[in-house]
Amino acid sequence: xxxxxxxxxxxxxxxxxxxxxxxxxxxxxxxxxxxxxxxxxxxxxxxxxxxxxxxxxxxxxxxxxxxxxxxxxxxxxxxxxxxxxxxxxxxxxxxxxxxxxxxxxxxxxxxxxxxxxxxxxxxxxxxxxxxxxxxxxxxxxxxxxxxxxxxxxxxxxxxxxxxxxxxxxxxxx
Amino acid sequence: xxxxxxxxxxxxxxxxxxxxxxxxxxxxxxxxxxxxxxxxxxxxxxxxxxxxxxxxxxxxxxxxxxxxxxxxxxxxxxxxxxxxxxxxxxxxxxxxxxxxxxxxxxxxxxxxxxxxxxxxxxxxxxxxxxxxxxxxxxxxxxxxxxxxxxxxxxxxxxxxxxxxxxxxxxxxxxxxxxxxxxxxx
Numbered sequence: 001x002x003x004x005x006x007x008x009x010x011x012x013x014x015x016x017x018x019x020x021x022x023x024x025x026x027x028x029x030x031x032x033x034x035x036x037x038x039x040x041x042x043x044x045x046x047x048x049x050x051x052x053x054x055x056x057x058x059x060x061x062x063x064x065x066x067x068x069x070x071x072x073x074x075x076x077x078x079x080x081x082x083x084x085x086x087x088x089x090x091x092x093x094x095x096x097x098x099x100x101x102x103x104x105x106x107x108x109x110x111x112x113x114x115x116x117x118x119x120x121x122x123x124x125x126x127x128x129x130x131x132x133x134x135x136x137x138x139x140x141x142x143x144x145x146x147x148x149x150x151x152x153x154x155x156x157x158x159x160x161x162x163x164x165x166x167x168x169x170x171x172x173x
Numbered sequence: 174x175x176x177x178x179x180x181x182x183x184x185x186x187x188x189x190x191x192x193x194x195x196x197x198x199x200x201x202x203x204x205x206x207x208x209x210x211x212x213x214x215x216x217x218x219x220x221x222x223x224x225x226x227x228x229x230x231x232x233x234x235x236x237x238x239x240x241x242x243x244x245x246x247x248x249x250x251x252x253x254x255x256x257x258x259x260x261x262x263x264x265x266x267x268x269x270x271x272x273x274x275x276x277x278x279x280x281x282x283x284x285x286x287x288x289x290x291x292x293x294x295x296x297x298x299x300x301x302x303x304x305x306x307x308x309x310x311x312x313x314x315x316x317x318x319x320x321x322x323x324x325x326x327x328x329x330x331x332x333x334x335x336x337x338x339x340x341x342x343x344x345x346x347x348x349x350x351x352x353x354x355x356x357x358x
Binding site for chain 2 (some may be wrong): 006007016018020021023029031037042045047048060069072074078079085092097110115123126128129132134135136139140141144145146151152155156159
């Protein structure tokens with residue numbers, strides 16, 4: 001068991017099946033789908049509360065998705081810890097600024113990559129909240145529940161992503 | 174249903190963290206916290222993301238509907254619209270390719286030491302979520318409601334029995350995986 005935990009990668013079928021079981025456990029024990037983008041609303045709301053509680057509390061969106069340290073918030077620090085444990089066990093943990101594929105296409109400048117990642121994150125944060133979920137909330141957990149909207153959304157994530165990736169790495173790059 | 178546990182706030186905070194740790198562990202082991210694996214999927218050269226997601230849905234769909242049959246879980250499927258789900262999904266896709274991670278895997282990548290994920294992607298996600306909170310009152314009753322989907326779930330949409338749809342979907346998803354393997358992808 002222990003050698004298996006320290007392997008660099010598992011078959012995506014095994015890791016995926018594990019995520020499927022985990023998703024069922026989340027419905028059973030926490031009565032909710034595993035989603036990740038809500039955490040960023042909550043964290044953003046908490047930062048807003050630190051700056052101006054009154055202004056933040058007045059915003060309609062933060063009345064619907066209340067900024068708090070709860071299940072939906074904790075999933076993100078949890079993922080960071082879990083991925084860190086996994087990569088440390090296999091010796092894969094390493095500090096980096098620029099992924100090799102990005103570097104080959106757009107150069108090794110960390111600032112360019114940081115700005116690209118920042119812009120990507122903004123689109124991702126805005127788009128996931130516009131669509132009401134992410135690859136996990138809609139893509140996996142919505143599909144598990146046979147949600148029509150979630151399956152359509154997941155297709156659009158990939159349609160948009162494929163179009164943009166081809167533009168970046170095949171046309172511009 | 175385990176209603177008492179669901180209502181126990183402090184237990185749920187701990188559970189959220191534990192689910193996150195397991196999820197992050199599996200995402201990293203599955204290889205999807207890696208920039209090149211995600212971009213490879215979007216460039217249609219590496220199908221790890223699709224394999225992992227389909228495996229999760231194949232197992233999860235069977236498990237969820239069995240648990241639901243025995244009254245242990247309830248559905249959270251919500252109605253959707255073209256204005257919200259299609260447009261939001263496409264905006265998401267632009268960010269997905271630019272960043273090379275999604276909202277969960279960006280946190281996983283940060284956990285493996287990717288500082289572009291931590292200081293670029295995660296900060297960007299906070300800004301993007303904040304921008305959405307700004308525009309939300311203007312779009313809530315407008316574009317987000319445009320073009321409602323005709324049904325909430327696929328069985329309702331196809332007007333078929335739940336278990337027939339579950340079995341058809343399972344066969345379809347397993348079929349995609351078999352085809353991918355046969356093509357050596």
